Amino acid sequence: MYDTKSDQMYRFMENEESEGQPRSNQAPRTLISMENIWKTYQMGVEQLHALRDVSFQVEKGEYLAIIGPSGSGKSTLMNLIGCLDSPSKGNYWINGNLVSDMTDDELARIRNKEIGFVFQTFNLLARATALHNVELPLIYAGMRAAERHEKAMQALESVELGDRVGHKPNELSGGQRQRVAIARALVNHPSILLADEPTGALDTKTSYEIMELFEKLHQEGNTIILVTHEHDIAERAHRIITIRDGKIEKDEKTK
Ligand SMILES: Nc1ncnc2c1ncn2[C@@H]1O[C@H](COP(=O)(O)OP(=O)(O)OP(=O)(O)O)[C@@H](O)[C@H]1O
Numbered sequence: 308m309y310d311t312k313s314d315q316m317y318r319f320m321e322n323e324e325s326e327g328q329p330r331s332n333q334a335p336r337t338l339i340s341m342e343n344i345w346k347t348y349q350m351g352v353e354q355l356h357a358l359r360d361v362s363f364q365v366e367k368g369e370y371l372a373i374i375g376p377s378g379s380g381k382s383t384l385m386n387l388i389g390c391l392d393s394p395s396k397g398n399y400w401i402n403g404n405l406v407s408d409m410t411d412d413e414l415a416r417i418r419n420k421e422i423g424f425v426f427q428t429f430n431l432l433a434r435a436t437a438l439h440n441v442e443l444p445l446i447y448a449g450m451r452a453a454e455r456h457e458k459a460m461q462a463l464e465s466v467e468l469g470d471r472v473g474h475k476p477n478e479l480s481g482g483q484r485q486r487v488a489i490a491r492a493l494v495n496h497p498s499i500l501l502a503d504e505p506t507g508a509l510d511t512k513t514s515y516e517i518m519e520l521f522e523k524l525h526q527e528g529n530t531i532i533l534v535t536h537e538h539d540i541a542e543r544a545h546r547i548i549t550i551r552d553g554k555i556e557k558d559e560k561t562k
């Protein structure tokens with residue numbers, strides 16, 4: 308299912324280059340570049356800094372875990388990476404493009420085509436089959452029925468759910484539901500897979516199965532950023548960023 312991915316990626320990057328002047332001096336493989344990012348909420352008279360001066364880069368093909376205690380800013384950071392929210396201060400480049408310069412259309416395209424999201428609580432449509440759930444992003448992308456059916460089937464097969472495509476979420480186990488959510492995140496061949504506590508609602512054994520799937524997806528060339536507060540889950544990644552009180556405390560390569 309991944310043959311078109313490098314193609315799409317290439318086209319995406321080529322577009323950026325054809326825009327002329329690069330806005331930063333990053334290496335071309337840099338997928339994400341955050342520079343002095345702040346996220347501040349005004350709570351009455353008080354300011355709450357959910358992120359304080361966060362800077363880091365992620366290259367294409369990395370497998371990164373973000374770890375930190377509850378309230379440290381992990382989800383806030385993921386929402387910024389996924390272009391679901393914007394920073395109060397600082398610059399964020401995705402594939403060399405400054406996100407704050409993007410039009411609403413460009414942002415919508417990035418969210419739909421370049422980023423795949425996986426959440427702790429799966430966020431599947433309860434009354435739709437696994438197949439229909441995975442087809443949804445393709446429906447939004449305007450793909451015709453036969454093609455999207457085939458792509459959704461391929462995505463479900465890649466997470467080993469080819470034999471459960473007609474099941475609704477309540478007819479699936481927790482691990483299977485999360486695999487449907489992962490298939491949905493991958494069906495558009497995004498540049499980045501973002502997962503916020505993907506094993507948070509699963510038992511230990513099922514968590515490990517999901518982590519094995521992430522490992523396989525990484526080996527197939529996907530860029531993965533995963534939030535967790537469990538060390539044994541984070542250790543599966545190849546790089547770990549620790550955040551505390553909205554600041555990066557540690558950024559280490561582990562493999
Ligand atoms: N919309 C908001 N308005 C005000 N404060 C917010 C908002 N969203 C998050 N915060 C605050 O920002 C801080 C970081 O929240 P965030 O959700 O990023 O934490 P987290 O690291 O994901 O925690 P958890 O592990 O519990 O999911 C918290 O103190 C939270 O209360």
Ligand SMILES: [Mg+2]
Pocket residue numbers: 381382383503
């Ligand atoms: Mg969170």
